Amino acid sequence: MTFSTDALAGRVAVITGGGGGIGFGIAKAFVAAGAKVVIASRNQERLDTAATELRAMGGDVTTVQADVRNYDDVEGIVKTTLDTYGALDVMIANAAGNFVVPAAEMSPNAWKTVIDIDLNGTFYCARAAHGALKDSKFGGRFIAISTTRALEGWPGCAHAGAAKAGIMSLIRTLTGEWGKDGIRCNTIAPGAIGDTEGVKRIYEDAGRKANELSSIPLGEFGKTVDIANAAVFLCSDAGAYVAGADLVVDGGRNRGRASPIVNTPAK
Ligand code: NAP
Numbered sequence: 062m063t064f065s066t067d068a069l070a071g072r073v074a075v076i077t078g079g080g081g082g083i084g085f086g087i088a089k090a091f092v093a094a095g096a097k098v099v100i101a102s103r104n105q106e107r108l109d110t111a112a113t114e115l116r117a118m119g120g121d122v123t124t125v126q127a128d129v130r131n132y133d134d135v136e137g138i139v140k141t142t143l144d145t146y147g148a149l150d151v152m153i154a155n156a157a158g159n160f161v162v163p164a165a166e167m168s169p170n171a172w173k174t175v176i177d178i179d180l181n182g183t184f185y186c187a188r189a190a191h192g193a194l195k196d197s198k199f200g201g202r203f204i205a206i207s208t209t210r211a212l213e214g215w216p217g218c219a220h221a222g223a224a225k226a227g228i229m230s231l232i233r234t235l236t237g238e239w240g241k242d243g244i245r246c247n248t249i250a251p252g253a254i255g256d257t258e259g260v261k262r263i264y265e266d267a268g269r270k271a272n273e274l275s276s277i278p279l280g281e282f283g284k285t286v287d288i289a290n291a292a293v294f295l296c297s298d299a300g301a302y303v304a305g306a307d308l309v310v311d312g313g314r315n316r317g318r319a320s321p322i323v324n325t326p327a328k
Contacts, residue, residue: 078156086285092120129182252311255282
């Protein structure tokens with residue numbers, strides 16, 4: 062199932078971390094739905110490879126090398142976008158870092174690094190894009206990628222869990238402040254997305270795949286396209302009245318976990 066090829070026609074979308082994983086999945090779906098796309102992250106080679114694939118799909122794509130921990134870099138993403146396309150209608154703060162380490166062994170630098178990328182980077186994206194999003198003729202969209210683990214506690218990932226919970230709070234505040242500017246702010250909370258390096262590392266390589274799958278009512282990991290479809294919906298006219306939502310896309314995992322009875326995979 063895909064959206065129509067004009068679902069995002071005329072929109073200009075920035076996707077941080079758009080060179081790989083979920084961000085690249087979102088970039089592909091946005092190109093397929095008619096958006097012009099700017100992908101930004103640190104590794105130019107990764108961005109170039111992704112851009113080549115997106116252009117082969119017919120996409121109008123620009124890359125910007127940037128570290129979201131650096132506000133000047135994030136302002137540079139916005140400036141390049143406006144210089145290139147004359148508008149910025151969608152900002153998707155997707156870039157993130159994470160690694161497993163128990164809190165008692167976590168160095169202050171490890172904590173600070175993840176907070177810098179995930180939480181500070183998300184605020185920088187919102188702050189730098191605000192003026193352009195306010196000017197969007199479609200009604201600006203700011204989307205941050207959260208996780209279902211943000212509010213339930215995340216043993217082994219205290220830094221990422223706290224950052225994502227902070228992002229959820231930030232989005233709620235921005236919803237209240239920026240609604241008058243026509244800007245719809247939302248989070249998308251993925252569950253475990255099977256075609257990403259993170260899930261391969263954390264569950265498959267660690268021998269925890271079967272255990273994790275058993276906690277998902279729909280019986281399978283998500284796919285990057287599932288998150289991408291949620292993003293297309295929120296950024297299209299169909300999502301125009303959605304603001305301040307946390308769109309959970311997790312196969313029911315955060316509900317299924319609460320019920321020891323329900324554990325029947327979908328047919
Ligand atoms: P990923 O494969 O690790 O990709 C992360 C992206 O962020 C990369 O493209 C990376 O590109 C970029 N990035 C990292 N640090 C950066 C920085 N300082 N500045 C700019 N870009 C930076 O992650 P993913 O699995 O696709 O996850 C995408 C989002 O979904 C994240 O917000 C993650 O927390 C969330 N999420 C994922 C899952 C999952 O199952 N995978 C579940 C829940 C939530 P460079 O290396 O080129 O900078």
